[in-house]
Amino acid sequence: MGMFKKTWKHPSADELSAFCDADHGAQKEETAKHLAVCAECEARVKRWQLRKELFSRLPRPEPSEEFVNRVRLELARIEESSRQPAFLPPAVREWMFPSLGFVCSMLLLFGAHALNRTAAAPPTIDGYFSAFVPAATTNFDAGLLELIAVD
């Protein structure tokens, strides 16, 4: 008997939502039939339709000539500023700031390098080793002596 039992299938929430907006397409008939017999889905659709109707009734501003004039003035100002001759041609203006940035960074880089060279003598391999090898040897010897003394 179970296999003959009629299945009760609610439309999906997307279908119900689309039904409220009249963008239901092919499911319109099926959804309408279902709503006629299913109080739960019907209540849901009615709730969404009520809200839709309420939001559509939110007050709209009155046309304002003052606002139009304000926008016109602003647009006129923009037009005016675009007509004024520029101090430099557009191609130069476009490349001026990136080139200046590049030149400044190069100057900083070479300047720092030059300063470094004048401030300290150029490092050599011998100088590098002589800086820490004797100290390390001394520390190692001291540690060894301590170990012997403890024993």
Next chain:
Amino acid sequence: MTDHDNDDRAIIERIKLGEKNEFAQLVRRYEARLRGLCCNMLCDSAAAEDASQEAFIRAYRSIQTFRGDCPFVHWLCRIAINVCKDIRHRRFAQPTVSWDELRDKNAGALEGLSALPTDVSMPHEHAQALRRVLQALSVKEREILLLCEFEGLSYQEIASTLSCSIDSVKGRLRRVREKIDRKLRHFLEPPAVISIRKQE
């Protein structure tokens, strides 16, 4: 395309050819609609004025890029929504009203909404309560709800305005509706449903 859209297209062609003063016609035609949209997006009438002015200026500056594959007003709405998003991003990134606060402070007005007669304009306090519902939503939720329910655009039009698919529009709308269902249970119900609840 309606006659209005074709008329807009003719004006835009003239603007592109250099008759820039024609843009004022478009401003006059759509300013109230755009201010309404911005007002509901931002829930602040002063900010909405600035946003709609900015939207018109952006539209004017990029009018040469308008290809005409959708009505001008939808293109304008898209610009206005982007301006509102920028403003909200600068001022307050997330919902400014919590659902608890909304329920506590506006219970009376929200309950009264469902019983409002349809032939009169909406009283101020009820409109405020509805705007507070919008404020409790995120910007993305608000934009889709407003385009569908306030502007009355079809799914196709919303998809082209927001540059997304129709399935995405459907899904987003359904999620917003379910969210309001969850958050405002027992409010904003049709009178018939309220009476059934009371009997229960």
